[in-house]
Amino acid sequence: xxxxxxxxxxxxxxxxxxxxxxxxxxxxxxxxxxxxxxxxxxxxxxxxxxxxxxxxxxxxxxxxxxxxxxxxxxxxxxxxxxxxxxxxxxxxxxxxxxxxxxxxxxxxxxxxxxxxxxxxxxxxxxxxxxxxxxxxxxxxxxxxxxxxxxxxxxxxxxxxxxxxxxxxxxxxxxxxxxxxxxxxxxxxxxxxxxxxxxxxxxxxxxxxxxxxxxxxxxxxxxxxxxxxxxxxxxxxxxxxxxxxxxxxxxxxxxxxxxxxxxxxxxxxxxxxxxxxxxxxxxxxxxxxxxxxxxxxxxxxxxxxxxxxxxxxxxxxxxxxxxxxxxxxxxxxxxxxxxxxxxxxxxxxxxxxxxxxxxxxxxx
Numbered sequence: 001x002x003x004x005x006x007x008x009x010x011x012x013x014x015x016x017x018x019x020x021x022x023x024x025x026x027x028x029x030x031x032x033x034x035x036x037x038x039x040x041x042x043x044x045x046x047x048x049x050x051x052x053x054x055x056x057x058x059x060x061x062x063x064x065x066x067x068x069x070x071x072x073x074x075x076x077x078x079x080x081x082x083x084x085x086x087x088x089x090x091x092x093x094x095x096x097x098x099x100x101x102x103x104x105x106x107x108x109x110x111x112x113x114x115x116x117x118x119x120x121x122x123x124x125x126x127x128x129x130x131x132x133x134x135x136x137x138x139x140x141x142x143x144x145x146x147x148x149x150x151x152x153x154x155x156x157x158x159x160x161x162x163x164x165x166x167x168x169x170x171x172x173x174x175x176x177x178x179x180x181x182x183x184x185x186x187x188x189x190x191x192x193x194x195x196x197x198x199x200x201x202x203x204x205x206x207x208x209x210x211x212x213x214x215x216x217x218x219x220x221x222x223x224x225x226x227x228x229x230x231x232x233x234x235x236x237x238x239x240x241x242x243x244x245x246x247x248x249x250x251x252x253x254x255x256x257x258x259x260x261x262x263x264x265x266x267x268x269x270x271x272x273x274x275x276x277x278x279x280x281x282x283x284x285x286x287x288x289x290x291x292x293x294x295x296x297x298x299x300x301x302x303x304x305x306x307x308x309x310x311x312x313x314x315x316x317x318x319x320x321x322x323x324x325x326x327x328x329x330x331x332x333x334x335x336x337x338x339x340x341x342x343x344x345x346x347x348x349x350x351x352x353x354x355x356x357x358x359x360x361x362x363x
Contacts, residue, residue: 002222006140007233008160015140015164015225017218022050022167025128026061032162033124035099038065039089041112042103043072046130049173054103054128066092070111074261077111077146079155085115096120099162105131105178106138106266110153113144117159127161130170132182133267136189136224139164141232141245151322152253152261158237166225168217179209180303181267184248186220188274189227191295192247195340197223202298244342247334248273251354254319259308268304275299279360280353281335284345291339313355320350 001018016028038058042051047069058065068088070076089098102112102125109127116125129139145156171179183205190198200223201208204216211217228245235242252273256264264272278295281287320331330346337343347353 002218004222004225004229006160006229008236011160013161013163015166015229017166017168017221017225019167019169019214019218021165022054022128022170023057025054025165026058026063028165029099029101029126029163030061032126033099035097035124036063037094037098038063039092039094039098039100039115040065040067040103041085041100041108041115042067042069043076043105043108044069045072046104046108050103050130050170054101066094070108072107074107074147074266077107077153079146081111082115082118082146085111086119089115089119094119094123096123098123100125101128102126102139102161103128103130104134105129106134109134109139110143110145110156113142113159113161114146114156117144117157122159124162125159127164129164129166131174131178132171133178133185135166135168135171135221136182137185137228137245139166140225140228141242142236151319152256154322160236164225166221168211168214168221171211171217176303177265177268181265181270183209184267184271184274184302186224187298188245188247188270189224191274191278191336191339192244192334192342193227193231193340194223195338197227198339202294205298205301243332243344244334247336247342248275248277250320250331250333251276251316254316255307255311257319258311258315263308264305271299271302271304272307276354276357277334278336279357280333280350281337283353283356284335286335286337286343286345288338291336295339307358307361311358313351313358316354317349317351 004015070081100116102109116123127139129135142158142160144159145153148154248270252269255269278292282292330348333345
C-alpha cells in the first residue's frame, strides 16, 4: 500500500492507495475515528456499483450505517441537495460524533464534505474517491462546497478529511471521457511542479489511459497526491503557494459556465484550460515556444470534445471576471516560466489572450 501524508500538524491525515482497498475500509477507518455511526453519501451511479457492498462491509464490522444518494452530475452540488442531506441526517438522528463517508467522484466529495463541514457545525468525514479526477485532486486538500447560479464552487468551506482511501481498481469502471478528463488533472501536476513527472506522462500517456499496468497507475496516483499534499501542507487555505493548483482552471471554469455545465466533463475543460494557460505563458514571454509546442503536442493526444463553434472570447472573459481568483487588482493567472515551474501574473482583462488562443486553435 502506498501512503502519502498531508502534514497539517494535529489535523494531519493519510492518503492510502491500494488496489482492492474498497473491500478493506472498516479496519482502516477505525484508526481514524471512534465513531460507530456512519452516513455514507454517494450518487446513484456509484451506489449501484459499490454502495451496497460498502454498506454490507461496514454493517458486518459493527457500524450503524445510513446510505444517502443524490443524482449523478453537477446539479447535485446545490443548496437543494445540501438541505436534503441535512434533513435526512437529522431525521436519522446522526450526532456530533457521527462520521460522513464520501463515496464517489468530485461532485460527491465536494458536496458530502460540505455537508460534514456544516452539519451540527462540523463533523468528521472520510473521502473514498472513485474517479481519477477525484483521486488525484478534489479528494485531497479539504476544499468542500457547492455551486451558485453565478458560478462554480463559490459557496463552501475548508474542512479537511480524517483520511482518504483510494482504490485504483475503481478506475476500471470509468468511461473513456472520464479517464481522459482525469488525466488532464494528472498532467497539471507535472506542468506546475515536476518536469520528470511530465516526461513520465509524455512517455506513458496511452498506457496510463488503458490501465494496462496497475503498478504504474498506483505510482501515478501517489505522485499526484504527494505533489498536492506538499502544496496543501505548505499553504492550507490558498494564501500563496496553493494558488498554483488552479493552473488551467480559470479558463476551465469559464468554459463550463458558458456551455451550461453539460457539454464538457470538468477534466476535459481542464485540459483546454491547461493549453490556454501555457499559450498565454508563451505570449507573455514567460515560457519558451519550444516548451509550449511540447505541451500542446501532448495535449493533442487527449481525446476531447471540440470547442463549440459559437464560443466567443467575450463570453469567457465575462465568466472569468467572476472567478474566485479575481481581486481588486485584477485576475491572478497561474502561468508557467518552464515546464514544472509557475509564476503568478495579474491581468485586468484576458479577452485578447482568449481571442488569440481561439484563433490559433481554429486555424
